[in-house]
Amino acid sequence: MTDAADAATGALEAALAKVEDPEIPVALLDLGVLRGVTVDGTRVLVQIRPTRLGCPGRNNMERDVATAVKAVDPSLTVEVDWELLPWRERDVTPAGKAALEEIGYAVLLGGPARCPYCASEDVRSDGEFGGALCKVPYTCRACGSTFDAMRSALACGRCG
Amino acid sequence: MIHAPLVVAWCDDLFLHGHQLAHWITDYVDLEESLAMGSIAQEHLAHAAALLGACEMSNVERDAHVYQRPASQWFPSELSMLPRQDWPATVAHALLMNQGLLVLRSHMQLPDKPRVQQLAEIIRAEQNLHARHWARWARVFASDPGLCDEFTHRVAEAAALAIDLFGFPVSDAGPDALLATADPADMQRQWAEATTLVLEDAGITAPTLPDVPKPRRPGDTSEPLARVLTELRWARGPSGVNRYEVYR
Numbered sequence: 001m002t003d004a005a006d007a008a009t010g011a012l013e014a015a016l017a018k019v020e021d022p023e024i025p026v027a028l029l030d031l032g033v034l035r036g037v038t039v040d041g042t043r044v045l046v047q048i049r050p051t052r053l054g055c056p057g058r059n060n061m062e063r064d065v066a067t068a069v070k071a072v073d074p075s076l077t078v079e080v081d082w083e084l085l086p087w088r089e090r091d092v093t094p095a096g097k098a099a100l101e102e103i104g105y106a107v108l109l110g111g112p113a114r115c116p117y118c119a120s121e122d123v124r125s126d127g128e129f130g131g132a133l134c135k136v137p138y139t140c141r142a143c144g145s146t147f148d149a150m151r152s153a154l155a156c157g158r159c160g
Numbered sequence: 161m162i163h164a165p166l167v168v169a170w171c172d173d174l175f176l177h178g179h180q181l182a183h184w185i186t187d188y189v190d191l192e193e194s195l196a197m198g199s200i201a202q203e204h205l206a207h208a209a210a211l212l213g214a215c216e217m218s219n220v221e222r223d224a225h226v227y228q229r230p231a232s233q234w235f236p237s238e239l240s241m242l243p244r245q246d247w248p249a250t251v252a253h254a255l256l257m258n259q260g261l262l263v264l265r266s267h268m269q270l271p272d273k274p275r276v277q278q279l280a281e282i283i284r285a286e287q288n289l290h291a292r293h294w295a296r297w298a299r300v301f302a303s304d305p306g307l308c309d310e311f312t313h314r315v316a317e318a319a320a321l322a323i324d325l326f327g328f329p330v331s332d333a334g335p336d337a338l339l340a341t342a343d344p345a346d347m348q349r350q351w352a353e354a355t356t357l358v359l360e361d362a363g364i365t366a367p368t369l370p371d372v373p374k375p376r377r378p379g380d381t382s383e384p385l386a387r388v389l390t391e392l393r394w395a396r397g398p399s400g401v402n403r404y405e406v407y408r
Binding site: 052053054055056084085086126127128129130131132133137152153154 | 192195196198199200202203205206207210275278279281282283285286288289292293
């Protein structure tokens with residue numbers, strides 16, 4: 001790859017890294033949803049792995065990704081490859097986990113859920129389905145807060 | 161487009177069942193159940209759309225498949241065309257459908273179609289969440305002396321209709337290019353065995369489940385199908401202006 005091509009790819013990656021989830025104000029990259037970008041001439045292929053197959057934010061993600069790419073170079077064409085691979089909680093980056101906790105979400109990473117407000121692990125699961133496909137509701141017994149945890153379909157229903 | 165008559169017929173089932181479950185978002189049992197129904201209905205539509213995509217149907221073709229196809233070209237199972245029901249019957253219906261989809265996806269193991277296999281794995285994971293949800297309700301009903309008999313009766317009523325879950329459309333006996341198994345009787349038997357296990361594990365006496373599939377009939381004589389198609393096509397609008405892109 002030439003220096004110019006490297007620079008172009010770098011500019012695209014930087015632009016795409018700022019694209020946020022349509023519902024949760026955290027970058028798709030940090031959520032582990034934006035998986036990669038490939039540039040072939042004027043064609044840009046963006047790999048996205050939705051948290052769930054039925055994620056209703058897909059159209060908005062596709063639009064926002066295209067807008068970000070076009071802002072770098074309007075002549076580029078954008079194609080989204082919706083990966084058919086399961087998103088997992090461990091795909092969230094440390095920066096993404098911190099950003100989620102900052103706005104009141106927990107991320108289930110194998111252990112029990114932890115309250116994003118007081119860090120207590122004394123929490124109660126309030127069901128397997130929340131206000132969105134990728135969220136499950138909890139109540140913290142320590143501070144009384146209710147919060148959502150991001151959860152993949154692969155997580156054990158009895159965990160947390 | 162890939163020729164997959166049974167998988168496409170199951171997409172009819174998923175679409176109709178998702179539409180029926182969505183009513184419980186507002187006619188809800190409780191708030192938590194309302195959220196669950198919204199998610200499960202949404203995933204049924206997504207799984208139907210993804211399976212039609214696996215058949216190499218484009219977004220435009222999928223849209224026409226749902227919004228323009230005449231009822232005579234739908235082949236929903238009898239179970240999926242039940243009219244609106246009470247909650248125990250809804251649970252019985254959903255549990256039987258869910259076990260059916262889990263069996264169907266288990267046959268989508270095609271070494272030459274890795275994306276189909278990947279899709280089957282995602283459907284497994286997401287439908288397993290639904291399976292746990294319905295099994296939990298079955299346990300709730302089984303543990304309540306006042307409801308156990310009613311639920312057992314509802315399961316028997318639903319089971320009697322599950323005679324064509326794995327029946328190919330009457331006009332197209334297959335084979336189905338997305339399924340590794342050509343014998344629908346195998347799938348119907350596996351469904352009967354799996355469903356019996358789930359019910360008995362929950363403490364419900366399982367009825368005799370039909371284990372020989374009948375062919376699916378076209379939906380043009382079905383009142384529930386006509387009602388659902390009227391509802392969803394009304395939402396689109398008479399001139400097609402309300403294109404919400406819900407089916408992709």
